[in-house]
Amino acid sequence: MKVGNMVANIGPIFASLMFVWAMFKQFFPHQLRNQIEKHSQRLVSFVYPYIQITFHELTGERLMRSEAYSAIENYLSSMASTQAKRLKADIGKNNQSLVLSMDDHEEVADEFNGVKLWWAYGKHISKSQTSLSFHPMNDEKRYYKLTFHKRNRDMILGTYLNYVLKEGKAIKVKNRQRKLYTNSGSYWSHVVFEHPATFQTLAMDPEKKKMIIDDLITFSKAGEFYARIGRAWKRGYLLYGPPGTGKSTMIAAMANLLGYDLYDLELTAVKDNTELRKLLIETSSKSIIVIEDIDCSLDLSGQRRKKKEVEEEQEKDPRQKQLGMQEKDAKTSQVTLSGLLNFIDGLWSACGGERLIVFTTNHVEKLDPALVRKGRMDKHIELSYCGFEAFKLLAKNYLGIESHYLFDTICELLKETKVTPAEVAEHLMPKTASRDSELYLKSLIQTLELAKEEARLKSEQDARKTEASSSKEDFHWTENDSSAKANGKSENYTLA
Numbered sequence: 412m413k414v415g416n417m418v419a420n421i422g423p424i425f426a427s428l429m430f431v432w433a434m435f436k437q438f439f440p441h442q443l444r445n446q447i448e449k450h451s452q453r454l455v456s457f458v459y460p461y462i463q464i465t466f467h468e469l470t471g472e473r474l475m476r477s478e479a480y481s482a483i484e485n486y487l488s489s490m491a492s493t494q495a496k497r498l499k500a501d502i503g504k505n506n507q508s509l510v511l512s513m514d515d516h517e518e519v520a521d522e523f524n525g526v527k528l529w530w531a532y533g534k535h536i537s538k539s540q541t542s543l544s545f546h547p548m549n550d551e552k553r554y555y556k557l558t559f560h561k562r563n564r565d566m567i568l569g570t571y572l573n574y575v576l577k578e579g580k581a582i583k584v585k586n587r588q589r590k591l592y593t594n595s596g597s598y599w600s601h602v603v604f605e606h607p608a609t610f611q612t613l614a615m616d617p618e619k620k621k622m623i624i625d626d627l628i629t630f631s632k633a634g635e636f637y638a639r640i641g642r643a644w645k646r647g648y649l650l651y652g653p654p655g656t657g658k659s660t661m662i663a664a665m666a667n668l669l670g671y672d673l674y675d676l677e678l679t680a681v682k683d684n685t686e687l688r689k690l691l692i693e694t695s696s697k698s699i700i701v702i703e704d705i706d707c708s709l710d711l712s713g714q715r716r717k718k719k720e721v722e723e724e725q726e727k728d729p730r731q732k733q734l735g736m737q738e739k740d741a742k743t744s745q746v747t748l749s750g751l752l753n754f755i756d757g758l759w760s761a762c763g764g765e766r767l768i769v770f771t772t773n774h775v776e777k778l779d780p781a782l783v784r785k786g787r788m789d790k791h792i793e794l795s796y797c798g799f800e801a802f803k804l805l806a807k808n809y810l811g812i813e814s815h816y817l818f819d820t821i822c823e824l825l826k827e828t829k830v831t832p833a834e835v836a837e838h839l840m841p842k843t844a845s846r847d848s849e850l851y852l853k854s855l856i857q858t859l860e861l862a863k864e865e866a867r868l869k870s871e872q873d874a875r876k877t878e879a880s881s882s883k884e885d886f887h888w889t890e891n892d893s894s895a896k897a898n899g900k901s902e903n904y905t906l907a
């Protein structure tokens with residue numbers, strides 16, 4: 412028999428001996444029992460080459476649930492569902508899926524860097540009686556026990572256990588119920604975040620989509636890299652494009668991909684920079700902070716105008732002054748662009764943990780260059796009108812078809828028109844009991860043709876307008892030229 416096999420078999424042999432001993436030890440006198448146990452422990456530690464570590468569920472004086480125990484529980488959950496013969500099932504925290512775990516005294520094997528080890532689940536039950544109840548209560552103390560060969564001690568205690576805890580925590584984050592926070596003034600309130608959007612359902616150019624997904628995943632795994640280069644683990648995205656091109660949908664897809672919480676920051680409801688700072692500091696790690704329509708939220712000139720209008724009104728009617736004072740304070744946000752930028756660059760960076768900040772706008776050209784400069788907003792993503800690839804994905808999702816004889820017509824029309832994915836999706840939404848794809852595609856074609864015709868008329872109109880304005884200019888030039896002629900400068904005549 413090979414030495415490896417022999418060593419591997421010692422575990423079960425000892426386990427059987429211990430079991431037999433546990434059964435019969437009650438028949439031995441107390442003194443003798445103690446002696447046997449003492450010597451057998453010595454013998455076991457001499458011959459038995461394995462080390463065991465127990466992770467109890469409850470720790471500390473206040474019997475709090477141990478973080479290590481729940482991380483191990485999460486880590487083992489997938490292994491348990493494939494290896495264990497007896498499983499326990501429960502509804503997960505998201506109330507949607509079943510969570511499986513090992514049943515009592517089950518064992519699963521794991522392998523790490525070529526080293527085999529075993530995890531066992533068990534519980535001690537002690538009977539206790541509380542003063543409030545006459546029925547004895549079962550006091551369960553659950554634990555996980557890890558068994559490994561002593562020659563791997565350093566590797567298991569260092570690398571492996573760190574790995575298990577990290578993986579376990581990551582699984583927990585992925586499975587947790589995520590939240591959508593919104594601010595009213597300087598307070599966050601939240602609801603459960605359950606948006607169904609994913610990158611699979613987001614219609615856009617596939618290459619661009621892949622680039623964004625890769626970027627997000629790389630970011631979420633780059634904690635150590637950011638720490639090494641001394642940068643805060645943050646990333647800024649600017650999503651821009653016309654209404655209905657999927658900016659908000661993409662944010663939901665980002666949150667679903669990474670398992671992050673969402674903080675939807677309504678800047679106009681924030682009184683000033685101090686309040687903004689408070690709100691941002693309160694955001695948790697693994698979250699996306701979203702400021703939608705940043706051009707509208709931070710329209711400082713607009714705010715000043717609004718303030719001035721109020722003041723003018725109050726001058727006309729002094730009674731309004733008293734009444735309006737508090738209202739004015741509440742309505743006009745004094746958050747400034749520099750306040751926001753200072754926070755993104757400065758204090759916020761000191762809050763640990765991974766965070767994304769996403770701005771959206773319909774008018775990227777209106778944004779202050781300071782806001783969108785590289786380094787502040789790391790990635791600028793344009794979401795644009797519906798192309799053929801995006802259409803095909805919508806058709807697959809909405810109608811369940813991947814090809815159709817009308818696709819070629821739609822492809823040609825999409826090249827010549829500007830329709831948003833939201834408009835296309837609207838045509839593919841089920842409206843009648845009929846699921847005949849042709850009906851839906853024909854209705855889309857009709858709209859595309861109409862849009863094409865409208866675009867043609869508009870461009871003709873625009874052309875006529877420019878022609879008219881240029882002939883006006885020509886007229887002025889002619890006038891000037893005639894005065895030039897009078898001055899004896901005849902070379903400008905040809906301009907008319």
Ligand SMILES: Nc1ncnc2c1ncn2[C@@H]1O[C@H](COP(=O)(O)OP(=O)(O)OP(=O)(O)O)[C@@H](O)[C@H]1O
Nearest residue numbers: 612613614653654655656657658659660832833836
């Ligand atoms: N690229 C897309 N892929 C799939 N569905 C989309 C896409 N764009 C828009 N839609 C559909 O249209 C609806 C509106 O889109 P969304 O709210 O994401 O647009 P938006 O770009 O955020 O618009 P706005 O600028 O007005 O905020 C969504 O509910 C979604 O169903």
Ligand SMILES: [Mg+2]
Nearest residue numbers: 658659660703
């Ligand atoms: Mg939106």
